[in-house]
Amino acid sequence: MRGTVISVVVDAPPNVLDMQKLIRRDETIIQTEADWIGLLPIRSYMLLYQFSDGGEVEGMEHSRATAIEVPASAIRADISAIDSVTAHEFFHLWNIRRIRPCSMVPVEYTKEPYTSDLWFSEGATSAVARLILLRAGLLTEQQYLDRLGSLITGLENTPARKYQSVEDASRTVWLSRYPAYQAPDRSISHYQKGELLTVMLDLLIRKETEGHKSLQDVFRYLESAYGTEGR
Numbered sequence: 596m597r598g599t600v601i602s603v604v605v606d607a608p609p610n611v612l613d614m615q616k617l618i619r620r621d622e623t624i625i626q627t628e629a630d631w632i633g634l635l636p637i638r639s640y641m642l643l644y645q646f647s648d649g650g651e652v653e654g655m656e657h658s659r660a661t662a663i664e665v666p667a668s669a670i671r672a673d674i675s676a677i678d679s680v681t682a683h684e685f686f687h688l689w690n691i692r693r694i695r696p697c698s699m700v701p702v703e704y705t706k707e708p709y710t711s712d713l714w715f716s717e718g719a720t721s722a723v724a725r726l727i728l729l730r731a732g733l734l735t736e737q738q739y740l741d742r743l744g745s746l747i748t749g750l751e752n753t754p755a756r757k758y759q760s761v762e763d764a765s766r767t768v769w770l771s772r773y774p775a776y777q778a779p780d781r782s783i784s785h786y787q788k789g790e791l792l793t794v795m796l797d798l799l800i801r802k803e804t805e806g807h808k809s810l811q812d813v814f815r816y817l818e819s820a821y822g823t824e825g826r
Contacts (some may be wrong), residue, residue, distance in 0.1 A: 600639040602627060605645035607766040611667050612674055620733065621794065622676070624682050631723075632689055633815055635761075636822070638690075646670050654680045656687035678733050682724035689814065690723070691716045693822040713765035716791015722797070723814070725790075746791055754780045761788045 603618055621642060630637035641660035645669040651666040661684040665744035669676040691699075696712035710716075724740060750756055764785040770776040797810035 599635055600736060601638055602639070602641040603644070604646045605646065608667055610647065611646050612670050616674055617677065620678060623731045623733065624727060625679065625685060627727050628682070628686055628688075628723075629687070631727060631730065631811060632818055634818070635677060636693065637688065639684075642685075644677070647772070649815040652680055654685050657690065660690055661685065661761050668785075673731065678728055679724060682727050683720055686720050686723050686727070689818055689822065692719045694814070694817045695821075695823075707769045709766050709769075711762035711765050713768055714761040714785040714789030714792065717786050718761075718791075721786055721791040722789040722793035723810070727809070733769075743791075743794065746787055750783065750787055750791065752779065753783050756788070759783050761785055764788070771780060 601621065603614075604615065604622060605612075605617070625635075625640075639659060639660060643660060643662045645662070645664045647664065648667050650664050650666045652666070652669075655662050656763070661682055663677070663684060665677055665680065696716065697709055698710040698712055699708055699716075702708075725734065725739060729739045731738065759782055762785070764783050767776075767782065768785060771782070776782055793810065796813075800808050800810065
């Protein structure tokens with residue numbers, strides 16, 4: 596990460612975590628993602644964490660920072676609870692901030708933007724984040740496979756998968772604030788199915804190219820051809 600300053604700011608009750616352990620994990624994730632895609636197109640970046648009692652897992656990416664919330668109890672139990680959301684939000688530096696669907700250009704701040712592509716912007720980001728943690732040694736192969744198994748089981752147990760497409764789930768994401776819409780017989784998760792579709796895409800590319808290409812090549816191409824700052 597030569598030439599890039601990464602700042603880590605934590606708002607948390609006393610004795611929640613070892614700050615140096617958090618910084619080392621963040622450094623590993625960021626370096627692995629930069630190596631995976633082939634560049635780190637920033638001079639500075641801030642990871643702003645809030646570990647509060649009774650909070651939920653939340654994250655919001657920005658061009659030069661991300662704000663992340665994780666329950667303090669989860670961090671006290673296992674510091675690795677932060678890894679997945681950190682890897683996900685930081686990869687948005689590429690997939691959404693620089694590689695952006697046409698339907699989201701220009702960015703609309705005055706009303707809800709409707710897009711069919713959110714499954715890739717979010718689901719593919721989750722898929723890559725999991726691969727990054729595996730590559731970085733922060734996730735074992737068995738943990739990775741268990742996560743995929745959980746996603747598959749979750750989707751199979753969602754009746755709405757039979758009639759709601761992942762594109763429709765992307766367009767109607769604004770309804771997810773209503774509990775009735777989130778019922779398993781009403782909607783699917785664009786995160787969940789988007790991640791599974793991305794894993795399947797990776798496997799298909801590897802099969803068709805006899806292992807010579809993968810999802811990594813897709814993102815390197817997208818960054819090279821379409822990666823634009825400040826769109």
